[in-house]
Amino acid sequence: MTGNKKANRLIHESSPYLLQHAHNPVDWYPWGEEALQKAKQEDKPILVSIGYAACHWCHVMEREAFEQKSIAELMNSHFVCIKVDREERPDVDAVYMDAISAMALQGGWPLNVFLTPEAKPFYGGTYFPPKQWKELLGSIAEAYTSHRQELDESAEQFADHLNQNELAKYGLQQKNYHVREDDFKLIGHNLSRNFDKKNGGLGSAPKFPMPVNYLFLLRYHHHSSDQTILNHINLTLRKMAYGGIYDQVGGGFARYSVDEEWLVPHFEKMLYDNAQLVSLYAEAYQATRESLYHDVVYQTIAFLERELMSGEGGFYSSLDADSEGEEGRFYTFTKDELQELLGDEEPLFSKYYHATVTGNFEHGRNILYRRIPDEKFAKENELEQDVLEEMVTTWKEKLMEVRAHRVRPALDDKVLTSWNALMLKGLADAYLVFGNKHFLELALQNARFILANMKKGDKLYHTYKAGKASVDGFLDDYAFLTRALLRLYEVTFEEQWLLEAKRLTDYTLENFFDETEGLFFYTDKTGEQLIARKKEILDNVVPSSNSVMATNLHLLGLYFDEDRYTSLSDDMLASVKELLLKEPSHMGNWASLYFHKLTPTAEVVIVGPEAPEMRAELTSFYTPNIILAGATAEDKTDIPLLEHRTAINGKTTVYVCYNRTCQLPVHTAAEALKQMQGAEPQPKFPSL
Structure with missing residues (x-):
């Protein structure tokens, strides 16, 4: 219990998102057999509400709807209510997000989907203001009683859609493997x-x-x-x-x-x-x-x-x-806070990070952002660049110290x-x-x-x-x-x-x-x-x-x-x-x-006592179509790419191979890079 609030079944879960809802008056179930069986036994529709811990509008809907006793009573009376952390159960989220798409509705989180007792979806949506949510709950409950056959038929159609061939869904009927x-x-x-x-x-x-x-x-x-x-x-x-x-x-x-x-x-x-x-x-x-x-x-x-x-x-x-009930409060500052913290340096700081008296965000607060490189800012403000960089480092340290004493966003x-x-x-x-x-x-x-x-x-x-x-x-x-x-x-x-x-x-x-x-x-x-x-x-x-x-x-x-x-x-x-x-x-x-x-992926094998150093030298260059294998000693290996590769005369050796064909072994990164550049075609497309 929290205060006089009775805990629901989510109190036994480990997900922070589910635990956030553990003291709602809604009789939440986690996704699982208990809730699904209850829906079948009582012949009730299921409400699946999906979100995640860092979701702003999930928190808003919880405050406006799921914490309100009158709305919770409506939900508990007519539905088996299931809360899902989409990060914990992305499989459940994917199924019902796809269903929302099939209904030609806008997806997002919180995701609220209504299902038959067999877990087949027939309607849904995302965030609903409290008045609209109450009206929707009543309409769904009435329709489930008065128009059950139509809802079941609709749910069957959506279930069929969810099980269709994935390639056919995107009109991909034939394979076309020609890389050109x-x-x-x-x-x-x-x-x-x-x-x-x-x-x-x-x-x-x-x-x-x-x-x-x-x-x-x-x-x-x-x-x-x-x-x-x-x-x-x-x-x-x-x-x-x-x-x-x-x-x-x-x-x-x-x-x-x-x-x-x-x-x-x-x-x-x-x-x-x-x-x-x-x-x-x-x-x-x-x-x-x-x-x-x-x-x-x-x-x-x-x-x-x-x-x-x-x-x-x-x-x-x-x-x-959110923290302290406000989005972004932990990360933003008012002009007064900055003046108190930075003193004479505040005007330069505010110019650097675009802070204003009225604030560039909500509640007179400022989001810190930049527009130009330090080099240009230093020149415009007649500063040496190293002096500016030292000031920025000090500013950050001071602001981090202030943030260390603020109420932190939930983890x-x-x-x-x-x-x-x-x-x-x-x-x-x-x-x-x-x-x-x-x-x-x-x-x-x-x-x-x-x-x-x-x-x-x-x-x-x-x-x-x-x-x-x-x-x-x-x-x-x-x-x-x-x-x-x-x-x-x-x-x-x-x-x-x-x-x-x-x-x-x-x-x-x-x-x-x-x-x-x-x-x-x-x-x-x-x-x-x-x-x-x-x-x-x-x-x-x-x-x-x-x-x-x-x-x-x-x-x-x-x-x-x-x-x-x-x-x-x-x-x-x-x-x-x-x-x-x-x-x-x-x-x-x-x-x-x-x-x-x-173009063929370069298979680069480095063998010898300085293999790590050779790898570091090679990877200081941008060669994105490459795989690396190596060893400092010629031990037994379970990797075919390394078999029969030796350090010639005990000296670290590089083998550059393409399509199972190797070029002459070399002993320097420069030679290996030359082999890679010579083997990979370099078309020069005109600008798009």
Whole structure:
């Protein structure tokens, strides 16, 4: 009990989001057999309400509706009410979000869907104001009694839609595996049509970072030398790093910007965004040597370690947007607060970060953002750049001290395998580019945590909290962890990570693969069966699990000389190629795979006592279509790519191979890079 509020069944759950609703007067059930059986026994419709801990409008609807006794009585009388954390049960969320789409309704969270007792959907929506919500509850309850047959027929139709062939859903009827320069250029052209050439990003507000699209564009520019593409990448990454979407004081990115200029964020900070943005900014630095990107990576990792990392080595899921009942209060400052804190330096600070007397946000508060590089600001204000940089560092320290004494946004402290795998890859990517050993230490700590706590036998579990792993792993858990372990192998040359990646892939092939359609289901065949078994094809704020699996199979096929892996990857790409050409903004990770297959992937093997140093020298250059294997000694190996590779005359030796054919072994990074550049065609597309 909290005060005089009686707890409902959610009090026994571990999800922070479900626990937030544990003292609602609504008789909430968690998703599970108890609630589904109750609906059947009492012949009641089911209300499934789906959200997540950092969701602002989920909190609003809870305050306005689910905490109100009169509304709760209506819900309890007519429905079996189920609360779902979409991050804990993305399979349930995917099914009913697809249903909302089939109803031609706008999706989003909170997601509220009405089901028959058989869990088949017949109506739904997102946020409803309290008056409208009460009216809807009454209408649904009356319709369920008076028009039951029509509702059941409608629900059957939606259930049929949910179970239709995934490729047919997108009109993908035939496989077309021809990887061509013209099609690659078409992918870039169609993606570029959505560029915001003034503010960066794709399309208009709201704007999401969408790292997968920019990782592809980096590869597109590498292949084509199209300066227009590089200009857009730099415009976008600078605007995001200067904008309010980036925490100028503490580092790390908010989930999205509500405006076109990246200035006003929706303040929740998600692990999956920041993990991928570490990868993106690290790779962008490798390609451009832009110092701003270096700073963003270091500051974002510092934020993640400080505020989202557990003592065990896992990373928590998110920080809420709200604190003290206001969105963004933790991160914003009034002019008076700044004057009291900074004294004579406040005017310069406010000029640097665009703070005003009236505030540029709600309640007279200021979101801190920048417009121009330090070099330009210093010149305009007659300062030496190093003096300005020292002042900025001091300002940040003072503001961080103030924030340390504020009421913090709520922390969602569950650990998700899929999001931790994105973070693991981000740390390994950062180490690959910058060589900072602390990044590698964090990555190794995280990898060991995941495998020790979230894997039992051959199976992964999706979520972990308070010493307990639960919920069978989904395809993205396996796919993202496999991809992260492949990268971890490349930066350590420790075979255990590569062999673990292969084991995970073989498990997914056995338990997730659909031989009929040639793609992977999102759920394990050994787990709970919902009314539909979905497949995830479209890349979104995170890459789709199928696109990551297709990439993993491509890479593992090279490491293990496994034709089955390679042909499956080819077939998966062929299945979606038509959609990739038409809608690349929803297929960014597939587009990167297309790049990897367009020209042969370089298989680079480094053997000898200085293999790590040679790897570091090679990876100081941007060579995105490459896999790395290596060893410091010529020990027995289970990796075919390493077999028969020796350190000639005891000297560290590099083998550059393409399509199972190797060039002459060399002993310097410069020679190896020359071989790679000579083997990879470099078409020069005209600017798009």
